[in-house]
Amino acid sequence: MYPIYIFFIYSTYIFNFLTPFTDETLEFNDKIWDKCGKELRGDSSRDGRLVCYRLHKHLLIRKVEILSSEPFILQYHNQVHRRLAKRAVQEAEALRLEQLKISGFTTTPEKSQVRAANGTWLIHTGRPSFARIFEGLQANINSLDLSTAEPWQILSYNADGYYAPHYDYLNPATNVQLVEGRGNRIATVLVILQIAKKGGTTVFPRLNLNIRPKAGDVIVWLNTLSTGESNSQTLHAACPIHEGTKIGATLWVHEKKQEFSLPCALTNKLYNTKHFFS
Template identity: 30%
Template sequence: MRSSKWLLPLMLLTCQVLLHRLVKGEESHCTSVAGMVKLLDLEAQLIDNLADYADELEKKLDIVKRSIASMRLENDRARGSTEEYLSNPLNSFSLIRRMNRDWTIWQLYIDDPVGLTQMEKIQELREHMPTSTDVEEAVTALDRIQSTYGLQVAEIAHGLLDGRQYNVSLTALDTYAMGQILFDQGNYWAAAGWLYQSIVLMEVYTISAPLEVSKTEVRMVYAEALLKLNQNADALKVVNIALADKPHDIKLLLKKSEIETMIRTDTKNQAPKVQQGATEAYKMGCRGQFPPSVDGRLHCRYNSTTSPFLILAPLKMELVGLDPYMVLYHDVLSAAEIKELQGMATPGLKRATVFQAASGRNEVVKTRTSKVTWFPDSYSPLTVRLNARISDMTGFNLYGSEMLQLMNYGLGGHYDKHYDFFNQTNSNITLMSGDRIATVLFYLSDVEQGGATVFPNIQTAVFPQRGSVIMWYNLNDDGKPNTQTLHAACPVIVGSKWVCNKWIREREQIFSRPCLKRRK
C-alpha cells in the first residue's frame, strides 16, 4: 500500500507530540469552537511554510534546468564533431576536469536536501497541532451528531446537515478516517457506512500524492467491517471487486479464501446488536419532536415582583413548567455584555470536567465535551451586575453559591443526561452551603442547528436564544432532589454555543424558602 511508507514516521511523531502534551497538560482541540480558532492561524503558518519549501524547490530546479541547458549545448557540440573536439587539448582538459570535479559537485548538490528549515518549522509547530486523540474525539463528535439527529452518511459527506445544505463537503480521506477510527472503536455499523462512502468518493475524485490511499486498502477495511457485522457474502463481493483491479494480490486472495471458508462452514461472528424501536426521548427532544404543552397554567408575563428593582425594570418571563418549576427569561443580556463575557472567557477556556461521586473529584469524561472557565462574583463590574440580575430573577441569596461558569461548545459539543444536584448529604461538597437548589443558564449565542437543552422526563426542550435565560429548581420543597430535572445539552450541529451558568446553593435560602429543611 502506497500510504504505508508514511505510517511509521507519522506514528512516531504523534507519540512524541502526545507525550509532550501530556507532560504540559494541554487540552483537546475540538471541544470548543473558540479553542479551534487558533488552529486556522496555525494551518496558515504551515501553508506559508510549505510555500517557502516550494520556492526553495523552484530555485533549485531553476538552477538545475539552466545548467542542463548549457551543459547539453556543450555536449551536443562535442558529439557533433567528436574527433575534432577531442583533438583540441583545451577541450580534452575541460572534459576531464568536468567529469572529475563538476559531477562530484553535482552529486553533492543533488544529495543536499531541500527544506530542512521548513521541516524544523513543522516540528516546532507540531506540539500545537491536533494529536491522534483529537482526531478520535472529532470522529466521535461527528458520529454523535449523526446518531442523535438520525442523519445519513452520504448527506453529511455532501454538506447536507439535518435538512440544510452547506457549501462544504468531506473528502475521501475524511470519510476513510471516520471509518477507520469507528472500526477501531468497535462501532462497526457506523464504520461500514463511512468506509462505503469513502469508496464511492474515490471512484469520482482522485487523491493526489503524497496523500493518496489505494482503493484496495479501503476495500479491505470495509470487508473487515462487514465481516464483523456477519455480512460474509457482502464482504466476499467487496473482495472480489478489489481482485478485479489486482487479481494477483496475495492478501486479497488469502482474504477471499478465508471468507469462502467461513461461508461454507457457516462460521458466524457475533454482530453487535442494533437498538430498534421508538427513538428515545432525549433524541426526540434534540430533534424538536416533543409535542407542544397543553397545560393552561403556563403563561408569559412581565415579572415585576421577585425583587424591588424589577418594579422599575420588569423582565419578560415565560413559565415553562411547574414540576420542576422552570421559567425562561427573554432579553436579559445586551449584545455588549455578551461580547464582554466572551472576551473575558476565551483566554482561560479549559476542558470541562464532571464531579464523580466515587472518587470525590472532578474528572474529564466523554459525556461532557466543552471548554469552561470560572469567574468569581466580584471579578468585574459585569459579573457583579450579572449576579445582581440573577438575584432579581430568582429571589435567592447568592452567598455561598458557586462562581459563574462560562462554556463554549465545539464540534458536536454536548453534555449527556445528568442532574445538577449532588444528593450527597454528608459530603464535603454540600456540607457548607447545601445542595444546588436551582440552576440559572444564560444563552450567550444563537445556535444555527442543534444545541437544545432537553429535559426528557418532562418532554421539554429549550433552544438557545441569544440573551435569554432558563432557570429551574433542582430540589423539591422538602429539599429532596427532583428527578424530573434530568437534562442534557444536545450536540451542536452547526454554530458556536456559548452559555453561562450559576448553580445556587440551598443553605442561604432558609429565609426566602422557609419550607426547605435545613440539612444536618
C-alpha cells in the same frame, strides 16, 4: 431549620472533581437525543403562562415564561442585554477555557465522557461583564440568594459538543464538604450568552421539554422538592451542537441561605409561582 452559615470556606472552590448526581446509569441513547430536534413545550403548552412583572427598583418590565411547574422551570426573556452578552463572550474567550474534567458513566463507548465542552470557573465578580450579569440576576430573582452559588461555570460548546443527560443535584456521598457546608444545589441559573447556529438546545427529556433560548435569556430551575429531596424529573442535557459555538454560564445555587425566601415543607412538596414573583 438549618443553621445559618455566614462564611463559606473558599477552599471549596477547588471544584474540578465535582460530579453531577449520576448514581443511576443514565440512558445515553438516541431516544434522548431524538428530542433535541423537536419543538417540545412540556406542560407550558397547556395554557399561556407568560408572566410579566415590573421590577420596582429599576422600573423595568421583565418577561418570564413558566416552562414547567413541576419541577419549576422559568425562562427569563432578554434578561441580559445583547451588548452585555457579547462583552461577556469576549471576556469568556479571553479566559483559558479548557476541557473540564467531569466523571460519570455513559453507555456508549464512543461517547465515553459526560460532557464535550471547553470551560472554566470564574468567581462571581471575576470579570466586569460577569459581575454586571450577576448583579442583574440578583436584582431579578428575589427568591434566591445567589451568593451561595458556586463560581460561574462557563461552558463553550463547539460543533459536536454536548452535555449528556445529568442532574445538577450533587451526590452527597462524594461531595461531602460542599454539601455539608452549603447544602445541595437547590437551583440552577443558566445564562445563555451565545447560541449555536444549529443544535445546542437544552432538553429535559422526562418533561418533554426542549428549550431553544435566545442569547441573553436565562433559564432557572429548581433541582429539589421543597423537602430538599432531589427531583429526578430535572434530568437534562445540552443537545449536540451541529454548527457554530454555544456559550453558557451557569450558577449552581445552594440550599443554605434560602430558608427565609422559600417555603418550608410542612404541607406542600412543590414550589409555585408565588415563591418567585411576590
